[in-house]
Amino acid sequence: MSTPTNGFRLSGVGSYLPEKIITNADLTASMDTSDEWIRERTGIGQRHVGGTTSELATIASRKAMERANVGPEDIDQLLLATTSPDFICPGTAPEVAYQLGLDCGALDIQAACSGWVYGLIMANGLLLQGMKKILVVGAEALDQITDYTDRNTGILFGNGAGAAVVETDESRAGDLLSWDMGAAGEYVHILYAEHGDVLKMDGREVFRQAVTAMQRSAGNALERAGLTAADIDLVIPHQANVRIVEAAWKRLGFSMDQTAMRLEETGNTSAASIPLVLDKALDEGRLQNGSTVMFLGFGAGMTWACTIVRWAGETR
Numbered sequence: 001m002s003t004p005t006n007g008f009r010l011s012g013v014g015s016y017l018p019e020k021i022i023t024n025a026d027l028t029a030s031m032d033t034s035d036e037w038i039r040e041r042t043g044i045g046q047r048h049v050g051g052t053t054s055e056l057a058t059i060a061s062r063k064a065m066e067r068a069n070v071g072p073e074d075i076d077q078l079l080l081a082t083t084s085p086d087f088i089c090p091g092t093a094p095e096v097a098y099q100l101g102l103d104c105g106a107l108d109i110q111a112a113c114s115g116w117v118y119g120l121i122m123a124n125g126l127l128l129q130g131m132k133k134i135l136v137v138g139a140e141a142l143d144q145i146t147d148y149t150d151r152n153t154g155i156l157f158g159n160g161a162g163a164a165v166v167e168t169d170e171s172r173a174g175d176l177l178s179w180d181m182g183a184a185g186e187y188v189h190i191l192y193a194e195h196g197d198v199l200k201m202d203g204r205e206v207f208r209q210a211v212t213a214m215q216r217s218a219g220n221a222l223e224r225a226g227l228t229a230a231d232i233d234l235v236i237p238h239q240a241n242v243r244i245v246e247a248a249w250k251r252l253g254f255s256m257d258q259t260a261m262r263l264e265e266t267g268n269t270s271a272a273s274i275p276l277v278l279d280k281a282l283d284e285g286r287l288q289n290g291s292t293v294m295f296l297g298f299g300a301g302m303t304w305a306c307t308i309v310r311w312a313g314e315t316r
């Protein structure tokens with residue numbers, strides 16, 4: 001079954017990491033851990049901290065809009081995926097829209113680490129409604145809800161933002177080939193933060209559920225697109241733990257050569273992680289027109305989402 005679209009291209013991508021870095025070595029001062037353990041068990045080498053979600057989102061969005069060669073008047077909708085909004089109320093998207101000078105609807109998506117991929121799927125729906133250009137942003141100031149003295153969670157999370165301008169493509173050179181999206185609320189208590197508190201996590205259970213969710217979601221998206229793992233030129237998974245990716249890839253049949261990672265440099269930046277990797281993959285020339293790329297997210301909720309895109313967007 002083909003996926004209804006009006007064509008789908010990411011015409012400009014941008015990302016931003018705040019300057020301040022906490023290395024694994026820095027963390028050994030506040031918790032019983034080691035650089036070796038964190039690298040071996042997660043693949044993380046450092047994480048960036050500082051800035052608010054709206055500040056980081058605004059910087060990444062400006063870069064994406066510049067690369068897409070669009071002005072604020074061209075954007076029909078802002079979708080901002082975040083787990084760490086500036087305020088509980090209002091959403092962070094209106095502030096970002098104001099900073100960017102947009103004149104359109106602005107809405108937060110709270111689907112944890114899957115949020116940016118949820119945003120792509122929502123954007124396709126809005127493009128089908130007649131909109132032409134949607135700004136889809138993932139931005140996080142996770143240092144606001146992370147305890148950097150807790151070795152269970154403090155080794156993992158960092159700040160960052162990534163953004164893309166998503167457009168219709170009448171030629172269909174660029175297209176959304178398939179998508180999958182889901183949630184399982186029975187797992188809310190394996191990763192959560194209560195009002196005014198920090199993230200709490202059952203790491204082993206999140207690991208197990210993440211592998212299952214990735215396998216299911218990527219499998220569904222491949223089947224709907226009529227593709228196999230070998231047909232995908234580049235997979236960009238959510239960056240949480242390299243061992244989660246390796247475990248999921250065993251059944252899916254993906255190789256790490258097909259996979260773009262940025263975990264060592266960023267840690268887990270939740271909704272920002274996939275567009276942060278995408279920006280780097282473009283810098284490295286890993287996407288060409290006609291490439292097939294999969295975006296695969298999972299996160300607290302549990303939530304998961306996958307899209308397969310035929311690339312005809314920005315190349316560098």
Ligand code: UT7
Nearest residue numbers: 032033034037041042113151155203204206207240241299
């Ligand atoms: O976006 C989703 C966000 N969350 C995740 O993706 C988290 C998914 N889970 C994980 O990434 C992993 O479960 C962790 C990285 C959190 C933990 O790794 P693990 O391989 O599951 O470790 P474990 O909890 O099974 O602990 C193994 C050992 C234990 O020691 P013993 O009992 O074997 O002596 C822990 O006490 O490692 C110890 N340990 C640590 N040692 C040094 C646990 N955390 C640390 C640490 N530094 N930070």
